[in-house]
Amino acid sequence: MSIQHSDNAAEFVAHSDDVFGRIASRYDRLCDLFSFGIHRMWKRRVADIIAQEEWQTLLDGATGTGDIMLRVLKKQIPASRRIIASDISPQMLAIAQGKLGQHGAQVQLCQLDMHSMPDIASGSVDAYSISLGLKICQRHLALQEALRVLRPGGRLIILEASNIRPAWLHRAYLMYMAICTPAIGWLATGGDASAYKYLLHGVREFPGAEQLAAEMLDMGFCDIRYERLSLGIVAVHIARKPG
Template sequence: MSTDPAWTDEALRSPHEVTDKAGRVRRMFDAIAPRYELVNTVFSGGRDRAWRRRAVELAVVRPEDDVLDVACGTGDFARAFGRANPRSVVGCDFAHGMLVRAKGRPTGPTACCEADALRLPFRDGSFSIASCAFGVRNFQNLGTGLREMFRVLRPGGRAVILEFSRPANPVARALYEFYAARLMPLAASLLSGDRSGAYRYLPRSVVSFRDVAQMRAELCNAGFADVTATALTMGIVTVYVATRV
């Protein structure tokens, strides 16, 4: 395995434009998998769990629902959905190191599979909820990934996406961006032992990603309707819920 960092200074200038983004993202997540959840909890002040719980609430999970968690990572969002008692929860991710940890949890997804979000190995209309937490920003092609989520949903099914965003309040935005760009990358890299550049990629990938209005437009372009966006923690994260009609 290469010891070179997944994210170099050059690649970080335009992280969503690099042609080998998917490969870099896979290497990054395999590298940080062992301490991924610990770092998330520490540097969100424990808010990451509350964000996931709120997203599940907004999904309005029913006993007959079948949930697909795309880019499931270590399975924390899938586990949050599982606690809402749907019929089934399937997690998929293309980073093997993350998926190994998702599979090892007794309260994890009903099933896991190693798969690319841009080529989901499921038939059309297989699920009633397709979820993704902090993952769509990492897709090689956002439109393709959203259309795949649309494809595997049944009519009336919901896409539930939890993603970082930029606070609308200028003061909150300045404080958040200082923390995310200056303090967190160094401290998170030290805590995790990461050398992949993951925690330098995170703030760059957020500030250069779609804003809330653009993300809503992307969901509409993928075929979804009734798109809502709910800001959490001063807009640091946003929950998008969209329906396949």
């Protein structure tokens, strides 16, 4: 039986609310505030995984300020490897350019919508990564597009919100988020409510690690495995396009 995919965990529509454009200059600081700095450990781990995979061309969707791609490049990956760092927000890409500009020979920055990337040819990339962006898009469309652009045998690497085990601890975490996230977000953004509304809703509604793995399998990916980080606040999923 085919799994029914919810469209968008955060109920975020980029063309309707340019929240990431508004908070681009404060985005890295907000990540520190919302996660108490733990996101740095998550990013180190996913950068390690990406760097260790075998690829020559990597497409990174929702690259944001370029934080994770910078960590990948610092792994001293072979000079022949090429990264396409993409995001829908030009303001975020401008900040990424400041971080990644010194690696210009290996990095190409592109403004792309993960739901549809006609500029990227089918079967043209060896690996596709997306970190903390799948919950703010229509994930079934984004995953279908990832499957399209990957070559047969190509790798998909995802870092995203997940489910803490045991379940009672996950419920406690969501309760903490519901109480503390609005207060932190309101103070940090000067009252921009949308900046934390999407985060809170996306974390609450995004599927757990097992369900996301099942959705990926249902869509056509294979060899799926995942690793929970920080008890399962987030998880890294790795999958392969058949072939």
